[in-house]
Amino acid sequence: MKSINIKIADELYEKSLAYAEKHGTTLNEVVVQFLKKMVTGDNHSLSQKLKTLQSQIGVQTRNSSFTRDELYER
Missing domain, CATH: 1.10.1220 (Arc Repressor Mutant)
Known part of the structure; x- marks a missing residue:
């Protein structure tokens, strides 16, 4: 080592x-x-982490792909 x-x-x-x-x-x-x-x-991207979490907790969205603007929408 x-x-x-x-x-x-x-x-x-x-x-x-x-x-x-x-x-x-x-x-x-x-x-x-x-x-x-x-x-x-x-090292997954932020959107990949979100998709993984969605599937783990059973959250459904109308569109599972996110744009950068959507992720940072205020």
């Missing part, structure tokens, strides 16, 4: 530690999981 060193801004480091703690994990594991998703292509 390899070890790496990275440099990040203090504020990002503090927020990252808080995120890891909130999710019951370590900063190391957060970084490892992020890298795994990046190299395996397991």
Whole structure:
């Protein structure tokens, strides 16, 4: 197993530690999981996540494809 060193801004480091703690994990594991998703292509777009959630909770819409404008409609 390899070890790496990275440099990040203090504020990002503090927020990252808080995120890891909130999710019951370590900063190391957060970084490892992020890298795994990046190299395996397991990073779905927002619309794909919405479609997946729709099917999981049984929400029906008139049109299951969304335009960017529809997603950000205010």
